[in-house]
Amino acid sequence: xxxxxxxxxxxxxxxxxxxxxxxxxxxxxxxxxxxxxxxxxxxxxxxxxxxxxxxxxxxxxxxxxxxxxxxxxxxxxxxxxxxxxxxxxxxxxxxxxxxxxxxxxxxxxxxxxxxxxxxxxxxxxxxxxxxxxxxxxxxxxxxxxxxxxxxxxxxxxxxxxxxxxxxxxxxxxxxxxxxxxxxxxxxxxxxxxxxxxxxxxxxxxxxxxxxxxxxxxxxxxxxxxxxxxxxxxxxxxxxxxxxxxxxxxxxxxxxxxxxxxxxxxxxxxxxxxxxxxxxxxxxxxxxxxxxxxxxxxxxxxxxxxxxxxxxxxxxxxxxxxxxxxxxxxxxxxxxxxxxxxxxxxxx
Numbered sequence: 001x002x003x004x005x006x007x008x009x010x011x012x013x014x015x016x017x018x019x020x021x022x023x024x025x026x027x028x029x030x031x032x033x034x035x036x037x038x039x040x041x042x043x044x045x046x047x048x049x050x051x052x053x054x055x056x057x058x059x060x061x062x063x064x065x066x067x068x069x070x071x072x073x074x075x076x077x078x079x080x081x082x083x084x085x086x087x088x089x090x091x092x093x094x095x096x097x098x099x100x101x102x103x104x105x106x107x108x109x110x111x112x113x114x115x116x117x118x119x120x121x122x123x124x125x126x127x128x129x130x131x132x133x134x135x136x137x138x139x140x141x142x143x144x145x146x147x148x149x150x151x152x153x154x155x156x157x158x159x160x161x162x163x164x165x166x167x168x169x170x171x172x173x174x175x176x177x178x179x180x181x182x183x184x185x186x187x188x189x190x191x192x193x194x195x196x197x198x199x200x201x202x203x204x205x206x207x208x209x210x211x212x213x214x215x216x217x218x219x220x221x222x223x224x225x226x227x228x229x230x231x232x233x234x235x236x237x238x239x240x241x242x243x244x245x246x247x248x249x250x251x252x253x254x255x256x257x258x259x260x261x262x263x264x265x266x267x268x269x270x271x272x273x274x275x276x277x278x279x280x281x282x283x284x285x286x287x288x289x290x291x292x293x294x295x296x297x298x299x300x301x302x303x304x305x306x307x308x309x310x311x312x313x314x315x316x317x318x319x320x321x322x323x324x325x326x327x328x329x330x331x332x333x334x335x336x337x338x339x340x341x342x343x344x345x346x347x
Contacts, residue, residue, distance in 0.1 A: 076100050078118045080129050080166045080177045085256070086326030096120065096255065096327065099227035111135070111216030114197065122230035122254040123187040124321050128180040129166070132200060134214060138174045142202035145176055148212060153194035154224075156184045160309055183309050183321055189228045194221050206283035230254035231330075239341040241289075242273035246318075248338055253345060255327040257308065258291065260338060262318040271312055280305070289320050292337040293328065301328075 077097035087093040105116040115131040134140055146163040159182055166177035182188070196219040201210040232252045239248045239262070246264035264270060274288040287306040294300045308321040333345045 076102070078102075078129055080131075080168070080179075081118060081120065081127070083168070084127070084129070084164065084166045084179050088326075088329060092255065092327065092329060096229075099229050101224070101226040103222045105220050105222050107218040107220050109216055109218070111214050112138075112200070112218075114218040114220075116195070116220065116222060119224055119226050120229070120256070121182075121187075121189060121224070121226050122228050122256060123232065123252050124184055124230070124259045125254075125257040125323065126182040126184070126188060126224065126226070127256070128182070129177070130180060131175055131177050133172070134174040134200075136174060138214075140174055140176045140202070142213075143205045143208070144203045144210070145178060146201050146203075146210060147197040148199035148201050148210075149197065150180075151194075151196040151198070152182075154184075154188050154191050156186055156188055158185050158311070159183065181323075185311075185319060187228050187230075188224055189226050191224050192221065193224055195219065228254075229256065230259075233343065233345065235343055237341055237343070239339050241270045241339050244270050244273070246270065248341055248343070251336060251338075251343060251345075253330050253333065253336075255330050257321050257323045258293070258336065259319070259321045260289075260291070262320075262338075263316055264318075265316060267312055267318060268315045270318075277306065287322075289318070289338075291322060293333055294335045294337065294342075295329075296332045296334045 077093060077100050081096070081100065082093065085096060087096060100118050100120045102118055103116045107114045107116075112135060113131075113133045115133070117129045117131060119126060119128045121127060132140075132145075143165070144163075145165055150161050152159070152161075161183075162181045164179045164181065166179055168177050171177065196217060198217050199212045200214040200216075202213045203210040230252045231254070232250055235248045235251055237248050239246050241262075241264070244264060244266040246262050246266070249261040249263055250259075252259040277285040277288075279285050285306045287303045289310060290303045292300055292302040303322045307325075308323045309319075311319040313319065331347050333347065335342050335344050337343075
């Protein structure tokens with residue numbers, strides 16, 4: 001084995017990509033190198049790759065792979081998702097990338113182009129990354145965006161959708177990056193989805209009202225072939241909620257959300273005791289069913305603010321999903337506290 005091959009193998013071992021990711025990485029590097037050589041020849045410059053020292057090749061590859069956007073693309077996670085999820089380190093980004101599914105579907109009409117880029121998710125939460133490009137001359141610089149109608153055909157009776165803008169300082173003025181959030185009671189990974197969005201709307205920061213700025217329909221089909229990140233724990237432990245007895249049935253844990261299912265004959269009374277949502281800031285309300293996550297290093301965090309959903313069904317069951325400003329390290333969770341019950345998490 002040549003020195004260059006040994007060095008590249010060491011680099012791959014440090015990054016620890018899968019065989020499929022290695023093949024994609026090498027194929028893209030070869031294509032990019034060929035394109036650069038062709039461009040150089042068109043300018044009368046001829047490059048003999050064999051004369052380049054192996055150390056230079058390794059340095060070039062290292063420089064590419066340690067650039068966030070390049071590494072994300074080669075290891076499977078789009079740069080937009082990196083900015084949205086904010087993984088704490090390379091290991092966490094790599095773990096997330098292993099579950100991501102690339103879609104890259106483009107729908108174009110006179111009103112603009114919608115590009116469905118990637119999807120990730122778990123048993124209850126799905127994130128779809130998309131770009132929207134308006135006709136040239138259109139400036140998309142509002143604080144918030146959404147589509148007025150979200151028509152999706154999936155095998156799931158309940159779903160809740162929303163949108164978040166992904167910051168991107170390098171984008172064109174007529175392009176925005178959005179993450180569509182889909183909350184469901186059951187996992188939708190592996191399903192085929194018929195997807196139709198209608199009328200792009202914009203708004204200034206809350207309490208600004210949404211108004212349609214571009215009318216039109218964008219319709220396509222694709223597969224939600226992402227890997228479910230979540231681990232479900234059967235709990236079945238009693239818990240006291242505002243003085244009423246309930247049973248914490250399950251906890252589902254992943255880097256992007258934590259979901260709980262609670263059952264009680266007194267769920268209506270529990271909801272009444274919790275009271276209406278209390279606003280504590282612009283578009284911010286207290287979470288009246290909070291959890292505290294305790295980590296192995298002794299630190300903890302509590303979901304004081306509501307970010308996610310609460311769903312009460314049949315007056316006997318509570319389904320709640322907690323999402324986060326940035327992904328959590330679920331592999332270092334020691335326990336989760338819900339009211340007077342602390343549940344150990346075995347990692």
